[in-house]
Amino acid sequence: MIKKTTYWITILTVALGLFATSCIHDNVINEMEEEVEVAAPSAEGKRFKVTMGLQADDLNKVQLRSGGVETLDGVTSLRLLVFDENQKFLYSEDAVLGNTTTNVPTANESYLPDAQKGNISEIKQFTVSLIKSSQKRYIHFIANHKWVGFTQDYFAVGKSAGEMLTDPKFTTTLPGLDGTNPVDAFDPMWSVVEVPALDDNTFNGKVVKLLRNYAKISVAYNAGTQDPNEGSFILQGFAVGNVMKTGSIVPFRTENYLYYFDFPPNTPTVPANAEIIDASEIEPNFFIPSSQSFNLFEKGTDEGKIAFVLIKGERTNRNGTSLGVRYYKVDLITRKAIDQNDPNKVISAYFPILRNRHYQVNIASVNSDGFATIADAIQAPAGNNIFSSVELKDFEHVSDGQKSLVVSPIQQVLVTPGTYSFSTNYMSGTTDLRNYLRYYPTWDTATDNYLGALTGTPDGFTVEVKAIPPDAVLDYSVEVVALRYSGTPATPVDGISGATTPILRQVRLTLRPPFEFNAVLHPKETGTNYRTLEFDVPKAIPSTLVPFNVLIETSEMTPVNAGEDNKVILVYKDGKTYYQYTVTQADYTAGKAQIPFKMNTSDGETTKPIHLTSGFYNKQTLLAEAIEYTTTDLILKYARPDGATPMVPLTSVFTFTFDGVDYTTEELFTAYNMTFTTGGSDGYFKMSAPNSFISANGNENFTITTEVLKTSSYGHVKYTVSSTKTLNEWASTGNTNTATLEPQAIEITGRIRARTYYNQGYYQTTLNLEYLYLYGFNPQVNITSFINISPRQYYQDGWYGYPYTLTLNRDTANFPGVGFPNNSLYFWYNGDWRDYKDWNGLESSTDFLLTI
Known part of the structure; x- marks a missing residue:
């Protein structure tokens, strides 16, 4: 059966x-x-x-x-x-x-x-x-x-x-x-x-x-909200211009050469080589009544032409004159408040069209006379959008004819933690108006796992990058708003339309793992002592960031075109001398840079390593060709307490311990000519060490340690993991060396929410933290003493929650000979179990909800 x-x-x-x-x-x-x-x-x-x-x-x-x-x-x-x-x-x-x-x-x-x-x-x-x-x-x-x-x-x-x-x-x-x-x-x-x-x-x-x-767009007009002093309008229908001709059935995104199928997708999927159906093809009989909706495929905001809605209706102007059928262009933009204390302060920005969503255009009042023809309406700026034109989004300088706003850089790719500076200038003629600039980040500066404080400076602002996502590309932005001012003394004002609309620029920030140079030094050209150094220039680097510089550290090669067009120049930085190569638009188009060098060694081979560095790339070292190395492909995993062994992220920062001394990657190379690099994807790494060093120290212990950060909703899980082997064991040849790094410490941050049930509904409530206990299973151990819970609730996403930090250490007396809880963490409150999560659940969300 x-x-x-x-x-x-x-x-x-x-x-x-x-x-x-x-x-x-x-x-x-x-x-x-x-x-x-x-x-x-x-x-x-x-x-x-x-x-x-x-x-x-x-x-x-x-x-x-x-x-x-x-x-x-x-x-x-x-x-x-x-x-x-x-x-x-x-x-x-x-x-x-x-x-x-x-x-x-x-x-x-x-x-x-x-x-x-x-x-x-x-x-x-x-x-x-x-x-x-x-x-x-x-x-x-x-x-x-x-x-x-x-x-x-x-x-x-x-x-x-x-x-x-x-x-x-x-x-x-x-x-x-x-x-x-x-x-x-x-x-x-x-x-x-x-x-x-x-x-x-x-x-x-x-x-x-x-x-x-597909997504769908509908239009709604309420004649009852029409300002009678601005004439009247009868909506007849609408059309949509600049839509994608082709749509994908399966949504997907790519990161680090891998495909992800998100449900639901948060970014549009636009098929390769998909065409845009130009708005110029709109004909009068294409318009549909507002009782219907218009279907369209997904579309981003960077395909060259922005989708928009074309409104059709009968217009009578404010003087009572009938103008007949008129057309109006409406951009698909969203206006969002930028000051929680002043709802009139808003900014506008294009949004992507995502599948399975319904976008409704609400028309409150028609105050202009529009255009007599479809072609005129298409060519004109949209009535609801002045300063957010996509044609201007990559320009650092924008002006309304009287005042000008300059922001630099307008876009930045961030691949390493640190503090980054951005310059701004707001002028009216020779009058400095920077006091009227406001900066609004799209992230929570207190709780975001990757970006921290945004700090105003006399010349602009700085952004703190706390960490880089190990396996994702994250997009953030800062809205730079130049407020208008009026009266005596001058007072900044803002609004959603008319003369008080602010001038604005959006600074786009992309956090991602560093790119790989994949650099190679090609063999000598026949009959010459010339060799070409080549490295990749990925298209994922925004074109607005080109040109950019790459530093090349070498003492055994001389650029053939040194100083020519300033593409390769000699620079002195941090006590070292480098060749600085400027990546050009031609390199970006070709997808690679090729630099000819003349070799200064007698046989044309390198006896010292070559280092390449840039703000967008992982540092790469080309090993000296005259030194014999052993290079081992490593597959590194880390052990989770529940027995799972995920791959170590490719962006991990490592510490190496040898002979009782801790070394960074650069310090390890300086001390022993050893290199440790990524293999291009999670878990895959390469370790190279001189044969002479391995022969002399092969039986000595060598420890590799790193931290794996798994961000989740409202916090993170951070594993400190390590593995110790002899140098001979790490450098084994003939096959790939696989190692599992064991957890030494685990830090978990998140929040605790509480609710109670009465009168056929759930309601938020508070906790008496004296009655709250945390247990680990298995083994069953009371670990309350290792969690630090804030006595104060903080409001976020409609909830008041208690932030917490849990720190577990392998050496803690609560886990003698057992290790970490290998199953779940349970909260006990006032005599009963209230909520629990296993390790997989913790990596998804460290947000606990207790029903009491």
Whole structure:
């Protein structure tokens, strides 16, 4: 007998200004359990059948244009693509679709992959055959796709998810901008679920949620809010210009050459070589009424042309004269408050178009006469946007004709901790107006794990970089706002429109792991003593940062074009002499820099190392060719208390202990000519040591120590880990050397929230910290004495929480001969367990919620 397990798939929607209610069926779990017929479990590698379902939030408040799927009736096919624990393709299966039901699970945990029920009120069953496995599996769900031109599973086995799901076959294309023309390009949907194993029980009682491949835009106009002194307006319809012609079915992003499939995605996925349907193609009959919505594919803000909305309506001006049909351009920008004490102080910025979202343009009043033709409206600046034009975003200097604001640099990539300076200047003729500048960071300077204080200076401001994310690229910004002023004495004023709109610039900050030079010194050219030094210039470096400088430290080579066009010059810095090479736009376009050198050694080989440094790169050392080295490929993992052994992040900073002395990477090279470099991805490193040094000290201990920081919601988990081997063991040749660094200390920071239940609802409350205890399992140990909890609550994200820091040390008397708690941390309050997290959960969130 086959075990019948209820599965569900849902259509998930994030709506702005649009909410739906759902019926809650308290008895749904019992009813689902009554449907289950339990049989012998499937054996490893054997097929089993499961019955699942689909979800649909009720977003059908307005009729959609151009197709799209808004209800479960629109789901007509479903295929599952199964990938192994390394995200390599295994097989695919088509599902058999069944009936819909309003009997939906009530617990958030039932909904995959994000454990959020949302407004789900209807689900649709389907049945599919899968293969049991005790290994991790990644399952991609793709609905309503035309599988034309796809190879058979047999020929696709082993392909990576990144290669397979980013193929152009997983895209759909629009024929044009006609909002009245139905298309099927918006039919496909997608989801992904990661499971630790796959068997009869994996999806029991679960719901899998699908994302649409499109966003939608609607326009609302309330004639009742129209200022009667500004004339009248009758909205007839709208169109959208500069949309992407092609959209991806599967959302993805890339970092450090790896593919990530986020659910839901926070950045737009724009297919390679995707074209923009130019706004000039808009024709009068393309406009749709405001009772409908316009579907469009995802789009960023840097594809060259910004999407906008074109409004059409009948206009009567303030003098009572009828102007007939007029057109108005509205940019898709958001205005956000920049001063919590003054809601009138706002800034505006473009936002990306993300799939599965609803963007509503609200028109409160039409105060201008617009334009008589579509072409004139498209060419004119948008009526709601003056100083945030994308054409100006990369310019350091912007002016309104009377006053000018200068910010430098306007963009920066930060790859190392430190304090970075930015200069600003605000002038009206020769009058210095810097007292009217305001700086508004997008991060919480007190709690952010990576960026700290923003400090004003006489010449601008500084930003403190506390740490660099080890495995991610994070974008931040600082809004530099130049306030207007009026009256005597002059008083700064601000507003959302008209003469009081501030001039503003946005400084963009990108935190990421350093780039790799991947430098090589090519062999001598035939018949010469010339050699070319080459290194990569990644396109991920913003073009606005070109030109930039690279320092080359060598005493055995002379640049062939030294001083020519100032591309290579001699500089003296920090007590050392360098060749400074300026990376140009030509290098950036080519993706690499090539510098010819004349060798100063008799045989043209190097007897000393060559060092390359730059603010955007990891330092690279090219070893001396005349010295014999042993280079070992290392795979470094770190042991988590629960037995997991993740890779050590490639951005880790190491300390090396030899003969009782601690060394940094640079100090290790200076002392022993040893180098320790990254292999380009997490866990992979290279260690090179002179053979003579290994021969003399091979039996001596050599310790490698680092800190692994795992940031989570409201805090972090920081592991201090190390491993000790002899030099001979570290430098073993003939194979890759794998080592696991054991934890020596663990620091956890986060917050504790409290709530109580009464009158059929939850309410925030306070804690008496004297009654709060923290235990570790296993072993069961009271570790309350090692946690420092602030007696004061702090407000964030709608909650008042108690910040805490927990410090555990292997040498602590509470863990004699046992080590760290290998299972979970539990909070005990006033006689009962209140909340707990295992180590995997802690790396996701160090935020505890106690119900008391």
